[in-house]
Amino acid sequence: MLQLFIQPFYYIAVILIALVYHRQLLQERKLFHVRLQSSITQTIRAILGGIVIGAMVSIVSLFLGAHLTLGSLICIWAATLFLALFRIRYLCFAYAAGLLGVLQFGLNMASGWQPAGWLGTVTEALRALDMPALLVLAAVLHIGEALMVRMQGVSMASPLLFEGKRGKLVGGYQLQHFWPIPLLILVPVTGGAELPWTALISGGNGYMLVALPIMLGFGEVTQSMLPGKKVQISAKRLLLYGTGLLVLSLLAAWWSPLMVVAALAAFIGHEFLVWYSGFEEQNRSPLFVHPEHGLKVLGVIPDSPAEELGIEAGETLYKVNGVLVHSPEQLHRALRMNPAFCKLEVRNHQGESKFIQRAIYEGEHHQLGVLMAPDNHEAWALRLRPLTLFHIVSLKLFARRRKDQLDVEAPLALPPAPAGEQRSVEM
Known part of the structure; x- marks a missing residue:
């Protein structure tokens, strides 16, 4: 266990994750002028989730057996950081394992090629990688990731405003999760402790535990589903992906020609999930658009009156103090009609009305x-572009100021209404 605290890779993972969530916080402030979640809380939640996944996978690895060296660890992290230069979602063990498997296959095909110098050292390290064990680990990790997405996915969802088709503003959610995984892997070594069972993949006379800190990442954007539903679907697909990769990797461990197939499946299978999710979103109608009557709720600020009242994303504010509302301005005026109390009629996800009321405090x-779905008058919107490692480290936002819109922050508190407007209206 001490090895985890003396290796820099785990701390690199934690720092990158903290930057991801701090950037998300800056993005929320730019779009909504309010902080929705604490980046520190999200980072701690990611660390705790990573510990849970790491414990689960470490227990499984006790029966696996893997030939891993310091060179293997460096190869994994080098591949991970290299891929993250192109897409931040590549900051994931499955992509690194898939890339390393393909590289090893190519080097083994050119078995007579042995360069000198540092390139020769890298080539030797790649050829020595225990790819069956790495691919099995990738599969088991993604099964654990599916469980963690199901458990933590909704809590890390962040609302977005971005330009959709024909430049019209669309509301949606970003589901972006990363976990630093502290793994303890059982490695065959000479003179190590004997096991009362036989390792599944690699055999040896003795074993020892070796620390293997890695990262897992998950990212989705939805405009057509509630975050909870999107999380359920994504978790199921990740579970199927992890299970399929596990079966293929175990088969490849016993029949080596399947190794390159399993490596390609690790990379291409993950990319297929991303592509299919995007294709699915493009062919579904946006959810967070205002109906003919009422205002669609995009999100709710934590610890706010709306959260206390039980208002949820995707519901519709229909009447406020007896007044049918069609715009944020009408909502604001309706709330000012009785500055001490409000009565709301809210249409839930099934279209049924619920009546709620609450005192209003200064x-x-x-x-x-309540964060409303966009009405095309918002001053800022995001440009959905692929994130890279550079964007995360530099905290670069893709927020664009929309033309002909004033960048005026909405008031964050209800001002006192004039005396003539302080009256109660029954619903």
Whole structure:
């Protein structure tokens, strides 16, 4: 266990994850002028989730057996960081394992080629990689990732405003999760401790535990589903992907010609999930658009009056203090009609009305903590572009100021209404 605390790779993973969530916080402030979640809390949640996955996979690895060296660890992290230069979602063990497997296959095909110098050292390290064990680890890790996405996915969802087709603003959610995984892998060594069982893949006379800190990443954007539903679908698909890769990797461990197939499946299978999710989103109608009557709720600020009232994303504010609302301005005026109390009629996801009421206190959010779906008058919107490692490290945002829109922050608290407007309206 001490090895985990003296290796820099785990700390690199934690720092990168902290930057991801800090960038997300800056993005939320730019779009909504409010902090929705704490980047520190999200980072801690990611660390704890990573410990859970690491413990599960470490237990499985006790029955696996893997020939891993310091060179193997360096290869894994070098491949991970290299891929992250192109897409931040490549900051994932499956992509690194897939790339290393393909490289090893190519080098083994050119078995007579042995360069000198540092290139020769890298080539030797790649050829020595225990690819069956790495691919099995990738599969088991993604099964654990599926469980963690199911458990933590909704809590890390972040609302977005971005330009859709024909430049119209669309509301949606970004589901972006990364976990630093502290693994302890059983490695065959000379003079190590004997096991009362036989390792599944690699055999040896003795074994020892070796620390293997890695990263897992998951990213989705949805405009057509509630975050909870998207999380359920994504978790199921990740579970199927991990299970399929596990079967293929175990077969490749016993029949080596399948090794390159398993490596390609690790990379291409993950990319297929990303592509299919995007294809699915493009062919579904946006969810967060205002209906003919009422205002669609995009999100709710934590610890706000709206959260206390039980208002949820995807519901519709229909009437406020008896007034049918069609715009944020009408909502604001309706709330000012009775500055001490509000009565709401909210249409839930099934279209049924629920009636809720609450006292209003000075200094509370001007919309009770409700984030509305866009009405095409917002000043800022995101350009959906692939994120790279450079964008994360530099905290670069893809927020664009929209033309002909004033960048005026909405008031964050309800001002006192004039005396003539302080009256109660029954619903």
